[in-house]
Amino acid sequence: MKQFAQLLETLALTPSRNRKIEALADYFTKTPDPDRGYALAVMTGALSFAHVKPARLKEVVLAEVDPHLFALSYDYVGDLGETIALIWPHKGGTRALPALTDLIELLNTTPKAKIADLIAELLTSAEINERWALVKLATGGLRIGVSERLAKTALAEMSGKDLKDIEEIWHGIKMPYSELFA
Amino acid sequence: MAQVIDRNLHIRRIDTYVDPLVPRERAIVTHGHADHARPGHKKVLATPDTIAIMQTRYGPDCAGSFQAVPFGEPITIDEVTITLFPAGHILGSAQVLIEQDGQRVVVTGDYKRLPDTTAQPFELVKCNLLVTEATFGLPVFQHPHPSQEIARLLKSLNDHSDRAHVIGAYALGKAQRVIALLREAGFDAPIYLHGAMIRLCDLYIERGIGLGELRHATEASKAEMAGAVVIAPPSALKDRWSRRLPDPVLAMASGWMSVKQRARQRGVELPLVISDHVDWPELTQTVTETEAETIWVTHGREEALVYHCEQQGLKAEPLNIQGYEDEAEEQ
Numbered sequence: 001m002k003q004f005a006q007l008l009e010t011l012a013l014t015p016s017r018n019r020k021i022e023a024l025a026d027y028f029t030k031t032p033d034p035d036r037g038y039a040l041a042v043m044t045g046a047l048s049f050a051h052v053k054p055a056r057l058k059e060v061v062l063a064e065v066d067p068h069l070f071a072l073s074y075d076y077v078g079d080l081g082e083t084i085a086l087i088w089p090h091k092g093g094t095r096a097l098p099a100l101t102d103l104i105e106l107l108n109t110t111p112k113a114k115i116a117d118l119i120a121e122l123l124t125s126a127e128i129n130e131r132w133a134l135v136k137l138a139t140g141g142l143r144i145g146v147s148e149r150l151a152k153t154a155l156a157e158m159s160g161k162d163l164k165d166i167e168e169i170w171h172g173i174k175m176p177y178s179e180l181f182a
Numbered sequence: 183m184a185q186v187i188d189r190n191l192h193i194r195r196i197d198t199y200v201d202p203l204v205p206r207e208r209a210i211v212t213h214g215h216a217d218h219a220r221p222g223h224k225k226v227l228a229t230p231d232t233i234a235i236m237q238t239r240y241g242p243d244c245a246g247s248f249q250a251v252p253f254g255e256p257i258t259i260d261e262v263t264i265t266l267f268p269a270g271h272i273l274g275s276a277q278v279l280i281e282q283d284g285q286r287v288v289v290t291g292d293y294k295r296l297p298d299t300t301a302q303p304f305e306l307v308k309c310n311l312l313v314t315e316a317t318f319g320l321p322v323f324q325h326p327h328p329s330q331e332i333a334r335l336l337k338s339l340n341d342h343s344d345r346a347h348v349i350g351a352y353a354l355g356k357a358q359r360v361i362a363l364l365r366e367a368g369f370d371a372p373i374y375l376h377g378a379m380i381r382l383c384d385l386y387i388e389r390g391i392g393l394g395e396l397r398h399a400t401e402a403s404k405a406e407m408a409g410a411v412v413i414a415p416p417s418a419l420k421d422r423w424s425r426r427l428p429d430p431v432l433a434m435a436s437g438w439m440s441v442k443q444r445a446r447q448r449g450v451e452l453p454l455v456i457s458d459h460v461d462w463p464e465l466t467q468t469v470t471e472t473e474a475e476t477i478w479v480t481h482g483r484e485e486a487l488v489y490h491c492e493q494q495g496l497k498a499e500p501l502n503i504q505g506y507e508d509e510a511e512e513q
Contacts, residue, residue, distance in 0.1 A: 012442055013451050072486045073322045079443055086322035
């Protein structure tokens with residue numbers, strides 16, 4: 001999760017398209033299957049969780065933070081995910097988060113009644129950047145400036161394939177897309 | 183208690199203002215930033231460092247006369263006792279304790295409680311009325327330890343050794359602190375300065391703050407700057423000035439940089455959350471520890487802090503002082 005959080009931050013803050021592609025290609029090269037495939041799914045918005053919605057996350061936070069102070073903070077920051085990541089009492093990364101694939105599995109399989117506890121536990125374990133990535137992952141709506149097209153270009157770059165070939169494979173396969181990286 | 187000081191920070195019995203924004207007969211100046219230290223007062227009382235900073239910025243005659251008061255040394259005028267205590271914000275920055283008729287009022291000026299070798303460390307002063315800033319007065323502001331942020335900078339320098347790293351930092355206080363933090367972390371290469379930084383860095387060195395080898399960025403070759411650290415005012419980041427550097431990584435040292443949205447808007451690739459103000463946990467901790475019954479909030483995100491104090495059973499109100507919108511962080 002650490003590497004994925006780092007990648008999301010780099011993508012969010014790097015204005016240059018070429019550097020975004022470079023960062024993506026580098027991540028895809030260094031990260032094993034199926035983590036890299038899931039990362040791709042997250043970034044292109046292909047993933048969602050039945051029991052994890054922005055309103056759910058907000059509930060979890062409001063159990064910890066005064067609602068009025070949360071409202072003032074949200075007004076100021078302007079982005080729900082980022083407000084949640086910043087306002088959660090920092091404990092400074094108490095425990096390593098699971099790998100991306102395991103994390104997605106956890107979010108998918110935890111029963112609805114237990115999801116709030118899981119989210120609270122993950123938020124407390126995470127370092128600040130991981131917490132931001134975690135909230136982004138859980139709520140979708142990444143807004144980090146990565147289009148499907150950009151991701152495909154990065155894949156073409158790392159595999160040496162044609163962009164056209166990548167697009168052809170893309171349509172015929174399912175998450176976590178191991179054929180794409182082959 | 184309002185008889186000791188009013189909401190314009192006027193100490194009535196001795197007709198003296200704290201950090202007045204317009205020229206006054208008598209002023210107590212908490213620190214050298216331009217939104218607190220203005221030229222043109224008749225008499226200024228401040229720490230020796232603050233007076234030196236004012237004279238460097240505005241000229242030796244920027245006030246009619248100066249009274250230098252060291253930290254912890256009480257001065258009594260007409261039964262009002264004034265004592266300055268370190269605020270930890272920048273070199274020489276002070277909190278003002280005003281004692282009159284058994285009442286204690288503290289005006290914090292700007293302050294922080296995380297370590298900083300370029301400023302005298304914050305001292306907690308108990309009082310009845312606490313007049314505090316609230317620049318980062320929202321619970322989303324939880325500043326990391328500065329050594330963590332410097333570690334991220336050093337990692338980036340290591341990962342992009344062909345790129346100059348230009349760090350936007352305010353010329354008074356933040357610039358010197360970032361340099362000192364780099365030195366503490368063992369970074370001993372020359373650090374390059376934008377012209378706007380030089381005078382105040384020289385002043386810090388003169389006053390005993392070691393900053394290692396500093397060079398003028400304008401006198402360095404492009405090749406020399408690859409992998410180098412350059413410190414410039416935030417306004418120079420997106421300016422033509424930084425375009426002549428080799429493929430620069432734009433960094434910025436500020437408490438606002440915790441908000442990614444904000445870093446993005448400013449085109450900052452490497453946000454360094456290094457703040458010279460208290461964050462929310464320190465702010466609320468200070469309110470509690472001073473044991474003050476009444477809290478006035480001079481500037482910043484007043485609403486949240488006032489609400490928090492009221493929740494704790496304290497009297498609190500915002501002063502909405504215009505003009506303290508912190509230049510050090512906003513520029």
